[in-house]
Amino acid sequence: VKKTKHKILDMLLNHSDTHLSGQKICDVLGCSRTAVWKHIKELESEGFKIEAIQKRGYRLLSTPKELSEARILVGLKTKELGQHLIYFDSIGSTQKEAQHLAEDGAPHGTLVITSHQTTGRGRLGRIWSMPKGKGIAMSLILRPELSINRIPQLTLIAAVAVVKAITDVTGIQTDIKWPNDILVKGKKMVGILTEMQTEGTNVKAVIIGMGMNINADKNDFPEEIRSIATSLKTLTGKSHDMSLIVQTILFYFEDLYMRYLDEGFSVIKWMWESHAVSIGKRINARLFNGKVLTGLAKGIDEEGALLLEDDQGSIHKIYSADIEI
Ligand code: BT5
Known part of the structure; x- marks a missing residue:
């Protein structure tokens, strides 16, 4: 279930070009005007900029960049x-x-x-x-x-x-x-x-x-x-x-x-x-047992393992490592 506060925000986001009256919000959500006002205050404290004009209502001016x-x-x-x-x-x-x-x-x-x-x-x-x-x-x-x-x-x-x-x-x-x-x-x-x-x-x-x-x-x-x-x-x-x-x-x-x-x-x-940067490049793969493998990163296989071709031409499948490019 969505909280009332979230429903109010939803309404404001969908009506950002006009003011939404407190009464309208009450009617739609079936809550009191005091409850609406409290939720608006809470949204404001979370960084939402909301304009409140008497007789017209609330309008959302901006949303916060912070996580909300x-x-x-x-x-x-x-x-x-x-x-x-x-x-x-x-x-x-x-x-x-x-x-x-x-x-x-x-x-x-x-x-x-x-x-x-x-x-x-x-x-x-x-x-x-x-x-x-x-x-x-x-x-x-x-x-x-x-x-x-x-x-x-x-x-x-x-x-x-x-x-x-x-x-x-x-x-x-x-x-x-x-x-x-x-x-x-x-x-x-x-x-x-x-x-x-x-x-x-x-x-x-x-x-x-x-x-x-x-x-x-x-x-x-x-x-x-x-x-x-x-x-x-x-x-x-x-x-x-x-x-x-x-x-x-x-x-x-x-x-x-x-x-x-x-x-x-x-x-x-x-x-x-x-999107991969390492593919086709010479890399060092530092394995978690301390060993380092050096060679050409060929790509990944069907499991998602990295394929590295060493200087002798053999292919190693790497499942976990730190890669240095
Ligand atoms: C990672 O490990 O890159 C995996 C990080 C996962 C973090 C998330 S946050 C949400 C969730 N909750 C947790 O507690 N963890 C996960 P690794 O490949 O081991 O890289 C770690 C290394 O990245 C460190 O030793 C630093 O050198 C470097 N590092 C640490 N903080 C960094 C940062 N904010 N930005 C860039 N590099 C960072």
């Missing part, structure tokens, strides 16, 4: 992804929270999200840092009926969804670095972390975490990542609507995911490869 629960939900064009939204003003790690929720039976499509994550993590226990309120940290719970060996493909679907959404909303073209980084001019803007819960050989849940640098300035990042990180703000010089970016990612993710279930991985593989 109401703004994500109102106008969200998905059937499942994100419809069950767990929003936090601040949290340690959305990934950790999503892991708990998944164990407790949270449905497919549940999204845990914040723009203030205090102890975010990357792969192998590495730190994911996020300047407060300047980025998006979210973890999506999926319940796919897929075998374990296909789960890494979901990271690649997520990457394609993010690339498409960022281009749609901002016009910025981004590159994918296998398996889980989105880069612009060689600097990291988004990191993806895919984890799963299994029972025997069954996949119970997959949790796809995404950390995105949106409205941070260069100096907002901690010293140690300043030279390797980038954000949409540093690239474009302006702030972007974080809720709209989330909506758009969820839309593309769901669309690609359905196509993937219907048609298989090949359609995704093709899109993924067209």
Whole structure:
């Protein structure tokens, strides 16, 4: 059920060219004028600019660039992804929270999200840092009926969804670095972390975490990542609507995911490869056992593994590693 506040926002968004009288809102939603006024005040405190003129009513002047629960939900064009939204003003790690929720039976499509994550993590226990309120940290719970060996493909679907959404909303073209980084001019803007819960050989849940640098300035990042990180703000010089970016990612993710279930991985593989930076280049693959393989990145296979041709001409299938280009 949609909250009254969300319904009011929905009405305001659809009537931004005229004033909506308090009475009209009451009539449509069946609530009191005081209730309407209270919700309007709440929306204002969340950054929505609303003009109130006596005898005419309310008009929405602008929506906040900051992440907003109401703004994500109102106008969200998905059937499942994100419809069950767990929003936090601040949290340690959305990934950790999503892991708990998944164990407790949270449905497919549940999204845990914040723009203030205090102890975010990357792969192998590495730190994911996020300047407060300047980025998006979210973890999506999926319940796919897929075998374990296909789960890494979901990271690649997520990457394609993010690339498409960022281009749609901002016009910025981004590159994918296998398996889980989105880069612009060689600097990291988004990191993806895919984890799963299994029972025997069954996949119970997959949790796809995404950390995105949106409205941070260069100096907002901690010293140690300043030279390797980038954000949409540093690239474009302006702030972007974080809720709209989330909506758009969820839309593309769901669309690609359905196509993937219907048609298989090949359609995704093709899109993924067209955005990949490492393919056709000489790379070092630092494996998690410490070994380094050097050679030519040939592409990905049907499972989503990276294919690397070494100098002796043999092909290695790489399932997880850090890639240096
Ligand atoms: C990743 O790991 O890139 C996956 C990051 C996933 C973060 C999301 S946020 C929502 C959800 N909740 C969580 O707690 N986690 C997920 P990896 O490939 O291991 O890269 C980690 C490395 O990226 C670090 O060691 C830093 O070098 C670098 N790094 C950390 N914060 C960064 C940032 N904000 N921007 C760019 N690079 C960063």
